[in-house]
Amino acid sequence: MVDTVDTEETVVISNSFPRALLTFIKTIRTLEDMVDMVVMVDMLFNSLDELKKRIEEIANADGFVIVTRRSKKIGGRTGRVWLECDRGSEHQTGKAGSKKTGCPFYLLAVRNHPYETWEIKDGKIEHNHELCEDLSAHAFVRRFTPSEMKLIEQLAAQNMEPRKIFQTIRKQDPDRFHVQKDVQNVVAKIRAEQRQGLTPMQSLENMLINNDFIYETREEPGTEIVTEIFFLHRYSRDMWRAFPRVMLIDATYKTNIYNMPFIQIVGLTPTNKSFIIAYAVVSKERGDNFVWVLERVKSMLDECMEPRVILTDRDLALMGVCAKVFPDASRLLCRWHIQQNVMKHCKGVFNYMYDNWLKDYKEMFVFAWTDKRRNFGNRTTNRVESQHTNLKRYVLDRSSLDRVVGCVREIVETQFSEIRKTFRESIEKRMNHHKHPLYQHLLGKVSHTALDLLNGEAIRKLDVLKRFHSSCGCQMWYSCGLPCACRIGKYMREERPIQLEDIDVFWRKLNFQCCKLIDDDVDVVEELNIVRQQLESHPPAQQKSLMSKIKAVLTPKKSTKKPPVVQQNTRRRPTTKQVQQRSDEASRIDEELRRSSFGDANTCFEGSRQSKYDKPRHSSYVPSQASQQSVM
Incomplete structure (x- = not known):
């Protein structure tokens, strides 16, 4: 037999009390004989959460919000809970304002000890304010459930914008009162927790070290304000050392909160896949800044083979630095950018083309000159532009640098996996249009991209040159390092396959093994002994200073570097x-x-x-x- 509800407890009931909740309370108060659990379903609750949920549903339907005012433990467990209107308590002064009116409404929920059930025992059922028709202004009803919080955290970790996260949650439950600002606040809280109270530079360096990045920074003398940051993922270093023949450079804007130009350096694999070599954030696009960046790009090669071709737009400072740091590389200009400039000056196009482009730069973009040097089919910086677009799919406008690094890590790891897959396909997969006796020595030993280019050149030999009796030009041989139409014709006449030695080594490399000239292994003990000897040669004061710098590198959470200054007049594409x-x-x-x-x-x-x-x-x-x- 279940104990009856204590009828000596009184409830003050007002005529202004909502009809649904009034009926609910009266029903509980009048039921005294409850023998079967089935009869108790609407009056007694198996848990406090179940009781709260039912009360909140009725309250929200009637136009007010129920919140927990306080609770009391009995026997080490919650035994009493006071629920009140969210407009209870006294009005609070402040700039933000307050909805508090001192509303007297409250309910007392009590746990029945023998049966571990919950019921309403006492309360004051009246309000001193009008009930709401729309509860969207009440923050309590806009709170996210644990499942929604977990979803927001997962989507934020995938670099999804708060706007899109809000739309996803809205579709799941259109009847909730959430607004987009609620999602933004939760995302900001998650990111603040991830930073663990670190400064922007400490958070950035901690992110770089924990995610396998190699990085360097340059600070303004005397202030420790960072002016340049160079970083690359270890996968990028492996790909750069394996495929250093092509390098494309360009800058993009509106990627970070400091308005600093964001430089992307891109490479090319023999399977026609682009990959990120390195990134740099610079304060200005000047010669000194570019020298600092490209010298670090060069140092990552560790005396491996250097680039054979470099593509840029016509940034005179960058062009001069490329010639200085990589003097043996062919330097080409982006034909797409030139075309855009020509279209802007179409009225005087001939004079403009000669005076500004052909006179001094024809060897860097006209096919008659560029195709006489190895460029492996690259004549524009479109690969870098596509990487800009890809980056901005991940990075929000003016993101923090540690967030940019997190996005970069995902991009590089994705590129590495895709490139590795194309290598295996070139080795193991046989395409139908490659099953020709001419290519039998090349299958599985050169990339599919090279075979496609050879196949296209063979078709040109048969359909174009032979039909119109035109000359070959040997463009494929000089620019890509592949047999051209006249050489393919010779193979056909002699009825022998193309030899692997006639294919440039660029197309034959289908792995990530670096083109190294020195050993990569580092003797840590020996290197530390050298460092110790150098430290001991300095006075104690200098030793202390140098040791603090070494510790700062190894423990970025204690770094004293200051974040970059927000740039005001950076070059960027205007609207x-x-x-x-x-x-x-x-x-x-x-x-x-x-x-x-x-x-x-x-x-x-x-x-x-x-x-x-x-x-x-x-x-x-x-x-x-x-x-x-x-x-x-």
Whole structure:
């Protein structure tokens, strides 16, 4: 027999109390004889959570929110819980405001000790405020459940934007009161917990070390403010040392909170897959900054073979540094960027092309010159542009640097897996259009991309050159290191297959073994002994300073480096609206200058050049002939 509900406890009931909850309380209070558990379902609850859930459902339906005011333990376990309206307590002053009205509503939930059930024993059923029709302004009802919190954490770990996380949760339960700001707050809290109270630079260096990155930083003398950061994943180093023949360089913008240009350096595998060599965050795009970055790229090769071809846009500082750091590499300009500039100057296209491109740079982008040197089919920096796009699928606009590093790790690991798969396919898989006696010595020993190029060249030999009696040109031989049409024709006449020695080694390398010239092994004991001897040769004060620097490298959580300064005037692609506004304003100013009869013409032009409304320019910008003449 179950004990009856204590009827001596009284409940103060007001006419303003919601009908659903009033009926619920009255029903509980009137049931005294409860013999069967089935009869008790609507009055007694098997747990406190079950009771709260039922009360919250009824309260929310009637236009108010129930929260826990306090609880009391009995026998070491929760025995009493006071529930109140979320507008209870006194009004709180402050900038944020307060919904508190001192609402007197409360309910007392009590645990029945013998039967471990819960019931409502006491309460005051009245409000001093109007009930709400919409509860979305009440933070309590917008709290996430444990399952929703776990989902947010998983999606945030996958670098999903809070906006998309909110949409995912909204689709699962459209009736919830969540707003997008709630998801943003949870994501910010998760990231703050991950940083563990570290400074931005400590968090960044900790992320780099824990995720197998090799990195270097450069600080401003005397301030320890970081101005440049260079880093690459160990997988990137392995791929760079295995395939150093092609290097493409370009910068992108709006990737980090410091507005610093983000440089991506990209390589190419024989299976036509791009991979990231290294990343760098720099304060300025100047010669000194590029020298610092490219010297570290070169040092990662450890005396391996250096690049044979480097592609950039027409950034004069970068072009000069490439010639200095890699003097033996062929340097090419991106034809796509040149085409975009030509289209902007289509009225005087011939004079513009000669004066600004053909006169000094024809050997770096015209096929007649570029195809006489090894470029392995690369004539644009589109591979880097595609890597920019890929990065921005992961990185939100102006993310923290440690978040950028986390995204980079996922990108590099994905690239490494995909490239490894293409190697195995080239070795093991046989394509139908490759089953020709001409290629029998090459199957499984060169990449599918090389075989596709050879097959296309053989078709050109049969369909084009033979039909029109034209010459070969040997473009495939000089630029890609593969037999061209005339050489393939010779193989066909002699009825013998193409020899593996006639294929450039670039297409024959189907593994990640580096082209090393020295041993990679490091004798840690010997190296530390050398360091110890050098330390002992310094005075005690210097020894202490040097030891602190060594410890800072090994323990990034104690680093004293300061984060970079937010850059104000970095070069970046302006929006279409900005382009139009600046173009219109520049045209207006030029028109006024032409009509003006005051002052020196050169002085007037200088004033226009310094205007904030000058036409925007990207790194490949070259002034038109008209603008050059106006300066003169």
